[in-house]
Amino acid sequence: MLLLINVLLTLWFYTAYGQGKPCDYPVIKHGWLYYSYRGYFPAHVNQQFVYSCDRYFVPPSQRSWDHLTCTAQGWSPEEPCLRQCIFNYLENGYNPHREEKYLQGETVKVRCYEGYSLQNDQNTMTCTESGWSPPPRCIRVKTCSKSEIRIENGFLSESTFTYPLNKQTEYKCKPGYVTADGKTSGLITCLQNGWSAQPVCINSQGKCGPPPPVDNGDITSLLQSVYPPGYTAEYQCQLYYELRGNRNVVCRNGEWSEPPKCLEACVISEETMKKHHIQLRWKHDTKLYYKTEDTIEFTCQYGYRPLTAKDTFQTTCQEGKVIYPLCG
Known part of the structure; x- marks a missing residue:
């Protein structure tokens, strides 16, 4: 122990005088000088001092202690103590084969189990001054199941059973049927509240186009370019107009029934x-x-x-x- 103290003091007293602006007493965030007698400051260029860092922090060299050197530009290293993050465990994910150490500012890519993800759907962690961000913890994410979809006269073209959040997949209609916009296939997306829409495959014969417009009225039903036979659309009148007739129209044999009128009140x-x-x-x-x-x-x-x-x-x-x- 005495030998170590002598070595450290010897290193601290070591001075190589040079030219340049002197350095004031250093303030080391997350660390300290081994000997901090203020009478030795301001320090000369090339003068060195031994320092160490607080727990969880290390010099850029990642040694237990290092030198702080006065240079013409100021103290070097500029940031003497950096956070050291240990990666040895990932909750609900795959652990590294051995313990890994990362310095502040470095990033590591991780793998969560299926159905899990890091916070905010990330797959990387960054070592920050306060530790890992996000924390090494995989949380369950929203998924959509194939069983939650029933496509009459259609089917999902992929064999996957579970889909993660924001995953997009294709569905196809059987021969003789088309999607609401008249195509043979469409896309749906797994969203926070479930699938983006319940797919529809309609008979390519007998379908209707958009319901006819009504002056001073609006269609309250879902707007699409193709409607299946038997589909009912609903109207409502704008403010200060009253509805006359049936507010609902029905698609029959490719034609809509008589729409209502919106009369001025x-x-x-x-x-x-x-x-x-x-x-x-x-x-x-x-x-x-x-x-x-x-x-x-x-x-x-x-x-x-x-x-x-x-x-x-x-x-x-x-x-x-x-x-x-x-x-x-």
């Missing part, structure tokens, strides 16, 4: 009533949206009188149009 705004000097007869009636054939009752606003014999006026909404009373 009557909208009674505050601005309109102010313009005509009128108000709704019943104060509790705050409804400003009326359908065709709805009855609306008005009176004149305070300070105005009807220009006809009636004190109140009753009118009917007719396809978006209202006949307003006269007040003056």
Whole structure:
């Protein structure tokens, strides 16, 4: 022990004077000088000091101790103590044949068991100042099963039974059948909530194209380019329009049944009533949206009188149009 101390002190006292800017007292992150008498600083260029690192950290040489050298550019090594990460075990994965050591900033590729992955679906770990990132632990990932899919008149073209997250696979339709977009095959993807879509193989005869558009209306059903016979699509009208007819249409013999219509409703705004000097007869009636054939009752606003014999006026909404009373 005394011999080791003498050696270390001898190394610390070793000095080779040179030219250049002197070095101030070093601050070693995750390490320390063996002898730190501040009277020896600032140090001369080429002057060396023995240092060591904290637990889990080593000099770049990976020795138990090393020299810190004053250079014209400053202390060398610039980062005296680096994290040393040990890789000897991978939870739910394949372990290395022997213990491996990596320095801060180095990366290692790992293999998880099937159905497992490192955090964030990674397959590499990096040695950082705080340790491995991500940790050497494989976690179970979302998978999709072949049994979760039933393709009527079709089949998955691969023999694999389990598919990992984001895996894309092909399905094919039997002869005489096509996918929703009219092709003989399609692709589906394993997503976090299961398969991206339930594949459909429809008879190539009797299918329909997209449902007909309706003015001021929208189709609420899944939009696609080809629909199988018997498929039902649904419509809804936009705001301030009312639906007349059957909201559902059905594909039969390659044709859609009669679509509904979206008729304009009557909208009674505050601005309109102010313009005509009128108000709704019943104060509790705050409804400003009326359908065709709805009855609306008005009176004149305070300070105005009807220009006809009636004190109140009753009118009917007719396809978006209202006949307003006269007040003056």
